[in-house]
Amino acid sequence: MKYRIDPETLREVPEDPEGLTAWLDRQRPTTHAEWTEVGQAARLLHRLDEAEHAFRQADDTPATRLRLAHVHQWQGRFAEADEAFAELLTHPALGHFAHQHAGKSRYDQGDWRAAERHFQTALDLREDPELRASSELALDAANACATAAEAAVELHRLIPPVHRQSARYLHGERPPHVPILGDLASVLAHGPMPLQAVKDVHRYNPHLEGALADPDWLVVENGQVTATARCRAFLEMVNEAHTRAAADLWPAPPDIAVPPVDHPMSAAHTGDTRQARLFDQLRALRHHRADAHAAAWAEAGLEVRDMPEDDPVRRRIEASTDRDAARPYRPLSRGDRAELLIRLKSL
Numbered sequence: 001m002k003y004r005i006d007p008e009t010l011r012e013v014p015e016d017p018e019g020l021t022a023w024l025d026r027q028r029p030t031t032h033a034e035w036t037e038v039g040q041a042a043r044l045l046h047r048l049d050e051a052e053h054a055f056r057q058a059d060d061t062p063a064t065r066l067r068l069a070h071v072h073q074w075q076g077r078f079a080e081a082d083e084a085f086a087e088l089l090t091h092p093a094l095g096h097f098a099h100q101h102a103g104k105s106r107y108d109q110g111d112w113r114a115a116e117r118h119f120q121t122a123l124d125l126r127e128d129p130e131l132r133a134s135s136e137l138a139l140d141a142a143n144a145c146a147t148a149a150e151a152a153v154e155l156h157r158l159i160p161p162v163h164r165q166s167a168r169y170l171h172g173e174r175p176p177h178v179p180i181l182g183d184l185a186s187v188l189a190h191g192p193m194p195l196q197a198v199k200d201v202h203r204y205n206p207h208l209e210g211a212l213a214d215p216d217w218l219v220v221e222n223g224q225v226t227a228t229a230r231c232r233a234f235l236e237m238v239n240e241a242h243t244r245a246a247a248d249l250w251p252a253p254p255d256i257a258v259p260p261v262d263h264p265m266s267a268a269h270t271g272d273t274r275q276a277r278l279f280d281q282l283r284a285l286r287h288h289r290a291d292a293h294a295a296a297w298a299e300a301g302l303e304v305r306d307m308p309e310d311d312p313v314r315r316r317i318e319a320s321t322d323r324d325a326a327r328p329y330r331p332l333s334r335g336d337r338a339e340l341l342i343r344l345k346s347l
Contacts, residue, residue: 001037003044008323010104010138011074014044021045032059039067048075062094066101073105076312081105096125103138110319112146140334141326145319147337148289148326154344155286162279165245166238175234177211177218181227182238186268186280189235192224197264201287203294204304243271246279253278256343257336259328261288285328292324293317 001020003012014020024041027034039054048071055068069084082105088098103118119142123135163182175181180202187193195212202208212220217231227235253274258281260266265287268280296317297304307314329337 001041001044005134005137007137007141008326010107010141012044017045029054029057036064036067039071043067043071043074046074062088062091066094066097069105070101073101073108076108076316078105078109096122096131099125100135100138103142107138107142107145108316108319110145110149110315110322112142112149112322115142116146140330143334143337144326144329144332145322147329147332147341149322150341151285151329151344152289152322152325154341154347155282155289158344158347159279159283159286161249162242162245165248166241169241169244170237172237173234175214175217175231177207177214180205180208180211181217181231181235184225185235185238185242186270186283187265188218188225188227189232189239190269192226194264195220195223195225198225200291200294201265203290239270239276242279243273243276246270246275247273250275250278250347254343254346257340258282258285259332259340261285261328263288263291288328289321289325293321295324296320 002015004015005011006013020041024038024045024047027038027041029035029038035054035058039051039058042048042051042054051071052068052075055064055071058064065084066088069081072078072084073081082102085098085102085105088094089102091098099118099122103115103122106112106115106118116139119135119139123132123139126132126135166182181188183201184193184198198212199208212218212225215228217228217234219226219228256278258278260281261284263284265280265284268284270276270280294304299320300313300317302313302317309315329340332340
């Protein structure tokens with residue numbers, strides 16, 4: 001029953017799902033050991049109702065309760081899972097497993113700092129190198145997700161004020177598409193931009209199609225969006241306004257090692273000052289997270305809409321967003337991530 005751990009979801013992935021499926025379908029368990037094996041295989045294959053049934057047929061031992069709680073976690077029955085894990089945290093033999101699984105349950109719920117604490121405790125309790133490596137992997141993953149979530153708060157605090165402040169420096173002719181062109185100025189002022197990237201940046205703007213259909217300002221051809229000469233003059237003014245606004249708001253920015261992202265907005269060039277370059281880097285990170293958020297909603301088969309913060313569906317979507325948004329932060333050490341948050345908060 002070989003498997004690997006997905007470094008982002010922290011879930012076990014069977015190496016040979018077809019072979020495991022064939023094995024499971026042949027089983028006719030009668031003993032505790034056989035029911036346990038069947039339950040573990042069914043969970044790995046996401047046949048969770050079968051896994052729950054199997055563990056309920058096995059002997060009621062602390063290990064069985066731990067395995068059943070793991071199934072409940074994967075079913076999204078977090079309250080039941082967390083209660084069972086909590087009862088086993090001080091178990092002399094299984095305590096480290098209980099902390100590891102409690103951490104994974106918190107991880108699935110997007111409670112990153114609580115997950116970190118459980119993973120750290122599991123690591124402190126473990127001596128086996130393979131188990132310690134599993135806790136280290138989980139601890140680092142939770143920390144990266146926590147960094148992504150907390151950095152998002154700072155990015156939301158830092159970027160919109162630059163746009164608002166820049167308005168005082170705009171003058172002369174204004175196109176009817178200022179909100180759209182303003183976000184794209186740092187790219188379109190220097191050349192074309194992929195049409196899909198433009199649509200992604202403004203995926204929630206109902207006026208985008210109108211702007212793309214206005215040939216006085218934008219030309220759409222061969223999957224690329226290009227600014228007209230008239231538009232470029234405005235875009236250059238926008239970039240100058242953003243440069244001045246960033247300088248107003250961040251007169252002496254600290255050195256911040258902003259992680260690069262694979263996003264079209266990484267090509268943005270607002271200006272040559274430290275503040276303008278920082279603005280471009282932070283904005284690319286923010287757009288990267290916006291893409292992760294849209295992808296999480298799409299994966300759930302839903303459109304973005306308001307939900308209470310404690311809605312289970314919303315919590316899963318937000319957790320998925322943080323996991324995807326954490327990718328730029330994963331190569332950093334935990335110390336570097338902490339320093340990045342400190343410096344963002346100091347701006």
